[in-house]
Amino acid sequence: EAGVTQFPSHSVIEKGQTVTLRCDPISGHDNLYWYRRVMGKEIKFLLHFVKESKQDESGMPNNRFLAERTGGTYSTLKVQPAELEDSGVYFCASSRNRLVSSYNEQFFGPGTRLTVL
Amino acid sequence: KQEVTQIPAALSVPEGENLVLNCSFTDSAIYNLQWFRQDPGKGLTSLLLIQSSQREQTSGRLNASLDKSSGRSTLYIAASQPGDSATYLCAVGGYNTNAGKSTFGDGTTLTVKP
Numbered sequence: 061e062a063g064v065t066q067f068p069s070h071s072v073i074e075k076g077q078t079v080t081l082r083c084d085p086i087s088g089h090d091n092l093y094w095y096r097r098v099m100g101k102e103i104k105f106l107l108h109f110v111k112e113s114k115q116d117e118s119g120m121p122n123n124r125f126l127a128e129r130t131g132g133t134y135s136t137l138k139v140q141p142a143e144l145e146d147s148g149v150y151f152c153a154s155s156r157n158r159l160v161s162s163y164n165e166q167f168f169g170p171g172t173r174l175t176v177l
Numbered sequence: 178k179q180e181v182t183q184i185p186a187a188l189s190v191p192e193g194e195n196l197v198l199n200c201s202f203t204d205s206a207i208y209n210l211q212w213f214r215q216d217p218g219k220g221l222t223s224l225l226l227i228q229s230s231q232r233e234q235t236s237g238r239l240n241a242s243l244d245k246s247s248g249r250s251t252l253y254i255a256a257s258q259p260g261d262s263a264t265y266l267c268a269v270g271g272y273n274t275n276a277g278k279s280t281f282g283d284g285t286t287l288t289v290k291p
Contacts, residue, residue: 170219
């Protein structure tokens with residue numbers, strides 16, 4: 061079974077530009093999560109999709125961040141316009157069905173390292 | 178608001194030692210607790226998942242315990258090896274309105290010396 065994949069692995073952009081990160085969850089996983097770690101801080105939750113619906117987007121820092129999951133498969137996270145403080149590692153995770161406790165294990169992708177200059 | 182603390186921040190041990198990593202959380206109303214390892218420049222690898230109704234989980238040389246009432250979890254690593262060197266992260270899964278959202282600690286960076 062293929063794991064969670066993320067693209068690109070690294071992205072370097074200038075302040076004010078737009079970047080789109082992509083996450084492909086494990087096939088069959090309804091739940092998809094975005095997290096990020098900015099320099100020197102712990103990994104923090106951004107948002108949670110259940111299929112194509114946003115279940116919880118309480119961690120999104122501001123309206124420069126837009127996440128989508130059309131069709132309930134892969135997800136994109138767009139940052140527009142990017143600011144210096146957006147630099148960090150963006151992780152995606154997926155899980156099967158959170159209402160079935162044994163299926164709540166989250167599997168993480170390798171992350172996208174974003175550098176805003 | 179859930180807060181997760183991991184102690185120590187860093188740990189260095191000689192090969193073969195048994196060791197314990199600690200994780201504490203402030204809100205005992207949790208859905209589950211998951212331990213991960215992260216190698217430099219890599220993603221997170223799930224090690225053990227403990228449901229809120231469970232007390233411990235074991236996988237090979239790893240044993241994780243959970244005490245919800247005291248807000249603590251420990252990860253025990255037996256007979257440590259240099260390949261165990263990594264950062265270990267504890268993540269607490271929220272309950273009710275926060276179900277699905279995990280809160281992470283800062284991690285413990287483990288170095289096992291040959």
